[in-house]
Amino acid sequence: MLTLECPYCGVKAEETELQAGGEAHLKRFGPGSSDEDFDGYMFSRKNPKGVHFERWRHSYGCGKWFLAARDTATLEVFGTYPAQSKEPPADLQAKIKAKRPKWEGYK
Amino acid sequence: MxxxxxxxxxxxxxxxxxxxxxxxxxxxxxxxxxxxxxxxxxxxxxxxxxxxxxxxxxxxxxxxxxxxxxxxxxxxxxxxxxxxxxxxxxxxxxxxxxxxxxxxxxxxxxxxxxxxxxxxxxxxxxxxxxxxxxxxxxxxxxxxxxxxxxxxxxxxxxxDRYEYAYAFADLVVVGGGIAGIAAALEAGKAGKRVLLIEQTAHWGGRAPVDGVEIDGKPADEWVNKTVEILGKMENVTLRLRTMASGLYDHGYLLAYERIADHAPGDGRPRHRLWRIRAGHVVTATGAIERPLSFAGNDIPGVMLAGAVRDYVVNWAVSPGDRTVIVTNNDDAYRTALALVEAGLIVPAVIDARAHVKGALPEAARARGIRVLEGRGIAKVKGGKRVTGVSICAQAGEGAELEFIDCDAVAMSGGWSPVVHLWSHCGGKLVWDEARAMFRPDAARPPTGEDGKAMVTAVGSANGALTADEVLADVAAQIGGKAARTDAAAESALEPVWVMPQGAGPALRMKMWLDPQNDVKVSDVQLAAREGYHSVEHTKRYTTLGMATDQGKLSNINGLAILSDSLSQAIPQTGTTTFRPPYTPISMGAIAGEARGEIFQPLRKSPMDEWHAANGAYFEPVGLWRRPYCYQRPGEGVHEAVNREIGNARSKVGMLDASTLGKLVVKGPDAGKFLDMLYTGVMSTLPVGKCRYGLMCTENGFLSDDGVVVRLSEDTWLCHTTSGGADRIHGWMEDWLQCEWWDWKVYTANLTEEYAQIAVAGPNARKVLEKLGGMDVSAAGLPAMEWREGVLGGCRARIYRISFSGELSYEIAVPASEGLALWKALSAAGEEFGVMPYGTEAMHIMRAEKGFIMIGDETDGTVIPQDLNLNWAISKKKADYLGKRAQERSHMASPERWKLVGLETLDGSVLPDGVYAVAEGVNANGQRNVQGRVTSTYFSPTLGKGIAMGLVRHGPERMGEVLDFPGDGGKVHKARIVDQVFYDKEGAKQNV
Amino acid sequence: MSNAVSALQGKTYAGFATVTEAGLQGMITLRGDLSSAKVKKAVKAAAGVDVPAQRRIVLKDGKGAGWMSPDELLILVPYAEARAAVDALSAALAGEHALVADVSDARAMFRVKGARADQVLMKLCPVDLPSLAEGELRRTRAAQVAAALWKSDRDEFTIVSFRSVASYVFGALETSARPGSEIS
Incomplete structure (x- = not known):
């Protein structure tokens, strides 16, 4: 059972206090978008063995959504950061790259 | 004996x-x-x-x-x-x-x-x-x-009762033998928060049984002294009778404390399940002795050598007067010595090794014990009890060299470290050829959230076998200086997987690997011949290592036999997966406190107490309990429902609607936000008014509905379904936090702040007027508007909204005053014939009016357009959640099933969920279908069955009769009609 | 107002710790920019304390404020004063992007008192209680429902839950406080 530190309230919460929200950094496609773009936004999800970026909500705590970078195979957590992020923080990306040299980036 | x-x-x-x-x-x-x-x-x-x-x-x-x-x-x-x-x-x-x-x-x-x-x-x-x-x-x-x-x-x-407890520690040491105690002492001295747990009721493990001296003192003394020191450390917690059951991600350790198994009914909980978050775990879980595979090794009286020693030393129990020892290692000689020490007879030690030297065998010889080198047991004689053993050459095929009378056999095939916790979370093992054991591979440990090792295996759990090795291992891995011991050095064991090594089929059929599941050497060999080359498959095929003991004794021997049959090395075969729990734990401990009244949360409205006291027949709605109806003495549920409807339609009824979701949305961008959330336009709703709204998922499907209220220039109140309040609030926060975080909007879930009571029926206005304090006249409070004021002494907000089709007011007051208002309405309404009504009456009345219900008319595949709700969907808006999805060709297809009313030809009630069949069959040979029933009731108002359903081209097929096959071959015929069955003009609510 | 009743009307249970439903308590949710001068001033005026730091709760003379999230405070006042406090806060924050809502009736409050009060919560909440700082407000779950808790006195914890699950929370606290189940 995972523990993740909520970047908003600083609580190291266990999984039962959290709600998982799937892949992070999705771009929304609304009316006027192509079928391909909408399909990608609505249905296509990454399922990597390795580095992954996810949405989590501290639902039994401060109620805030945050993002987490972790390894889906080893469950190592590289870091958590606010949901109001267009992309993972640069220092977090550098940290992951150092630990997982073969990692190809978050996109 | x-x-x-x-x-x-x-x-x-x-x-x-x-x-x-x-x-x-x-x-x-x-x-x-x-x-x-x-x-x-x-x-x-x-x-x-x-x-x-x-x-x-x-x-x-x-x-x-x-x-x-x-x-x-x-x-x-x-x-x-x-x-x-x-x-x-x-x-x-x-x-x-x-x-x-x-x-x-x-x-x-x-x-x-x-x-x-x-x-x-x-x-x-x-x-x-x-x-x-x-x-x-x-x-x-x-x-x-x-x-x-x-x-x-x-x-x-x-x-009995059971409970959980949560604990946190820098270091959890599992196992209270000398390794665990020494490790806890070092960590305790270093100031770490340490939890030391031991599954038995005693500290010390095997060392005291083996008669080892530590620091010049008997092991017992060293153990007692060290535990006393640990007990005085504020940062160290000691727990006996607590078994580490499983280790999970990020240092999550489950431990099973058997508080009162030894004192049933003394008022304490029987078991406590500890949910521990460990910074690091030290497994000092010791080792388990392996049996030897010889014919008749399952006959009562054949025991593990270490166990025989335990019974003699710990409990002064002799398993037999004459105990033959059979071994491939030195440790079993300790048993021989212990037996002789206790005055019992050891006719011989049968040692499979050709040459036996070393301190322990020499000590045995010095005590006059016969040591037979290079020998094995061909066969154990006996039925319900051992009577003797037939001795053979280990190198041979089992020809009897000698027969020895005995009533017990103590066997030792070597020791296997207890690697379960190490393995539960991905720690890998390495095969130690010299010791014939799998032990933890320190290079491939289970890792934690930081990517580093979260377990350290020490002592016998790490393959160290003598007390010296054990304490040296702790010192090397945890720290400190190892205490000296007098443990004798041991010479190498010789792996023995079959005894004698050349045993034929007749003997192999009587060599038990797994006595619990009756799996023998011959079974595993057969499995290998039949192609079960994976150890996991062999386990399932033969049942080796299944059930309650999970192969603690049989695993290594079984996979050694399998490896031999497949002519491959043991590490190539590998082990089966070690899974929690280490030993079975009680169902009660798993359930913890969750039983009886607190099995799960039961949400109660502020008026719940009144309902319970007034005949409420409850139904669950989400986690809420709501009155389905209020039964009077001698009255059935359906009679009660019909009475409640009749009364609300003719006089006045009141419904506890407190469970409805009430979400406040406020801010300069709140209108813009709600226009994205709802399919309709909420930003233009005037202050003081109400508007019905629909919410869809991004996939276009209808997710929730309710009345939206404009409270002030920048504040809206969104009503949701009872089951949807938390979900929709979460949905709002998700979009505000993760997508439109620059929009200035705050939300608050005020569902439980208000008790809400619907007063519905021709006399509704009279009841409110009698309570007094607010103008609820047709002009003072027109339909789809709201007013705030003091009603009958309660600060109230009244919405003129109707889900029943009657003249209806929904009154919201602070939850703490809900019961008082409910009672006041009951009293004031008495002269007007007021009666409470439950959720079923509400459902039927809304169906009579053709109103949809989330969860009945919707099932996650229905879009608002299917329900003829286009009037609630803005065509002008550039975007709302679900709009893009609804533009997909399938969503816009005229072939989609649409909502209609259904009426059986004979007035009966259609079964729930039945399908309307069409001509022909589909690719699977099933009858084609063209629609299905979504809501169906007996309408007491109309005196017949009414239903709603989704039908292909439904609204264009008014008057057509469809076939709905039901149970038992009965086909129900129903006509497509307008979905509004009652008061089509809406005259009743607009008075 | 005299008609107002709390969820469990002061129900109490004496086990190895005493569990009590604390009765009516004024509670106000304030959402806004906690660093804004206007918010700080309004909070001070309404609650008599400064805006608390992350995860802190500050109580003084029967009033106080707790940090619920980066943009949310829980203001505590006597129940009878809640309405006026809501009006005062709303007036003080006019023109500011903020939300003030009376939640006194949406919640239930409990006190667990006794030398082993922490053990009652240890059985229900996945929280490292020995590490819970004085004046720390922890939002978590109690068994299966959301809860907020803090150490309100020596040997006393205060727990806040939603009103509808008050009897569930009381039941869970009562079960955990039963004599014989002390953790040794």
Whole structure:
């Protein structure tokens, strides 16, 4: 059972206090978008063995959504950061790259 | 004969005799006994029957690895099957019953399988019961069901209580032997928050039994002294009778504390499940001795050498007068010495090794014990009890060289580290050729959230076998200086997987690998021949290592046999996966406090107490309980519902609507936000007014509905369905936090702040006017508007909204005043015939009016357009959640099923969920369908069945009759009609 | 107002710790920019304390404020004063992007008192209680429902839950406080 530190309230919460929200950094496609773009936004999800970026909500705590970078195979957590992020923080990306040299980036 | 020795027994208190019964026979034991030692001390060697052949089974071990000695323990509400006698402490008045036999333990009909043993090889179940097919149901299954399974299922409600507890520690040390104690001491001195747990009731593990001296003192003394030091450390917590059951991600450790198993009914919880978050875990879980595979090794009286030593030293119990030792290593000589020390006879030590030297064998020889080198046991003689052993050359095929009379055999095939916790979370093992064991591979540990090792295995759990090695290992890995011991050096063991090595089929068929599941050497060899090359497949095929002991004894021997059969090295075969729990834990502990009233949260409205006192027949709505109807004495549920509807339609009814979701949305961008959330436009709603709205998922499907209220220039109140409040609030926050975080909007879930009461019916206005304080006239409070004020002394907000089609007001007051208002309305309404109505009346009245219900008309595949709700969808808006999805070709297709009313031709009620059939069949040969029923009720107002359903081209097919096949071949005929059955003009609510 | 009743009307249970439903308590949710001068001033005026730091709760003379999230405070006042406090806060924050809502009736409050009060919560909440700082407000779950808790006195914890699950929370606290289940 995972523990993740909520970047908003600083609580190291266990999984039962959290709600998982799937892949992070999705771009929304609304009316006027192509079928391909909408399909990608609505249905296509990454399922990597390795580095992954996810949405989590501290639902039994401060109620805030945050993002987490972790390894889906080893469950190592590289870091958590606010949901109001267009992309993972640069220092977090550098940290992951150092630990997982073969990692190809978050996109 | 096994018996209690006159002297000794480091764990028993002879001053405290205890009495217990086994299969109704009264027996005596002592405080400090386990059930097993007490039984053995009372000469009860035969304890049960095996699973498949019903062979007689006795004790093999003295700890968690015991496969046989399982009993039904306790009676009535405290009965529990499969209790391992070796790990349960004796208490006064314990009642035990043996398992797996009929009619009696001594004489068992099932043992007839034993005579046909060669017809029940590995994979027997899979092969035999395949054909003929009918035989499974009528012949095999009933017989197997009666004879299979371990123990009986308890019939009474468990009298005990159980609970969880959460704990946090920098370091959890699992195992209270000398390794664990030494590790805890070092970590404690370093100031870490340490939790040391031990599964038995005693500290010290094996060292005191082995008679080791540590720092010049007997191990017992060292253990007591060190535990005393630990007990005084504020940062160290010690817990006995607590077994680490499983290790999970990020240092999450489950531990099972058996608080009162040894004192049933003393008022304490029986078990406590510790949910521990460990910064790091040290496994000092010791090692388990391996049996040897020789013919007849399952006969009662054949035991592990270490266990024999335990019974003699710890509990002063002799398993037999004459015990033959059979071994491939030095450690078993300690048992020989302990037996002789206790005044018992060891006719010989049968050692498979050709040349036996070293301190321990020499000590045995010095005590006059015969040591037979290069020998093995060809066969054990005996039925329900060992009577002797036939000795052969280990190198040969089993020709008898000598026969030795004995009544017990102590065997040792070497030791296997307990690697379960290490392995639960991905720690890998390495095969140690010299010691013939899998031990933790420190280079591939289980890793935690930081990517670093979260477990360190120390001592015997790490493959160290002597006390010296154990303490040196702790010092090397945890720190500190290792205490000196006087443990004798041991010479190498010689792996022995079959005894004798050249044994033929007849002997191999009697060599038990897994005595609990009756798996023999020959079964594993057969599995290998039949192509089961994966150890996991072999386990399932043969049942090796299944059930309650999970192969603690049989695993290594089994995979060694498999490897040999496949001519590959043991590490190439590998082990089966170690999964939690380490030993079975009680269902009660898993449930914790969640039983009875607090099995799950039950949400209650502020008026719940009144409902309960006034005949409410409750139904669950999400986690809420709501009155389905209010039954009067002698009244059935349906009569009550019909009465409530009739009364609301003709006079006035009141409904507890407090469970409706109430979400406040406020801010400069709140209007813009709600326009994205709802399919309609909410930003233009004037202050003081209400508007019905629909919410869709991004996939376009209808998700929730409700009335939106404009409270002020920048504040809206969104009503949601009762079950949807938390979900929709979360949905709002998700979009605000993760997508439109620059929009200035705040939300708050005020669902529980307000009690809400719907007053509906022709007399509704009169009731409110009688309470007084607010203008609720047609002009003062028109439909779809709201007012705030004081109603009958309560600060209230009244919405003129109707879900019943009647003149209707929904009154919201602070929850704390809800009960008072409810009572005030009841009193004020008395002269106007007011009655409460429940959720079923509400459902039927809304169906009479053709209103949809989320969860009835919607099922996650329905879009608002299907429900003819286009009027609530803005065509002008550029975007709303779900809009893009609804533009997809399938969503816009005219072929989609649309909502219509349905009326049976004979006035009966359509069954719920039935489908309307069409001509022809689909690709699977099933009848084509063209619609289905979504809501169906008996309408007391109209005196007939009414329904709504989704039908292909439905609205264009008014008057058509459809066939709805129901149960039992009956076809219901129903006509497509307008979905509004009652008061189509809406005249009743607009007065 | 005299008609107002709390969820369990002061129900109490004496086990190895005493569990009490604390009765009516004024509670106000304030959402806004906690660093804004206007918010700080309004909070001080309404609650008599400064805006608390992350995860802190500050109580003084029967009033106080707790940090619920980066943009949310829980203001505590006597129940009878809640309405006026809501109006005062709303007036003080006029023109500011903020939300003030009376939640006094949406919640239930409990006190667990006794030398072993922490053990009652240890059985229900996945929280490292020995590490819970004085004046720390922890939002978590109690068994299966959301809860907020803090150490309100020596040997006393205060727990806040939603009102509808008050009897569930009380039941869970009562079960955990039963004599005989003390953790040794």
């Amino acid at each position: 096994s018996t209690r020795l006159h002297r000794g027994g480091r764990l028993i208190d002879r001053a405290k005799p205890l009495s217990f019964t086994f299969n109704g026979r009264r027996m005596k034991g002592y405080q400090g006994d386990t059930l097993a030692s007490a039984l053995l001390g009372a000469d009860q060697m035969l304890l049960g029957r095996s699973f498949k052949y019903h062979r007689p089974r006795g004790l093999v071990a003295s700890g968690a690895e015991e496969p046989n000695a399982l009993v039904g323990l306790g009676e009535g509400a405290r009965f529990e099957p499969n209790q391992r006698t070796t790990t349960t402490e004796l208490f006064d008045g314990a009642t035990m019953a043996s398992q797996n036999h009929w009619p009696s333990l001594e004489f068992d009909v099932g043992a007839i399988n034993n005579s046909f043993g060669r017809f029940l090889p590995g994979g027997f179940y899979y092969k035999t019961f395949m054909f003929p097919r009918f035989a499974w149901k009528h012949l095999f299954e009933p017989v197997i069901r009666r004879s299979a399974g371990l123990g009986k299922v308890p019939k009474d409600r468990d009298a």
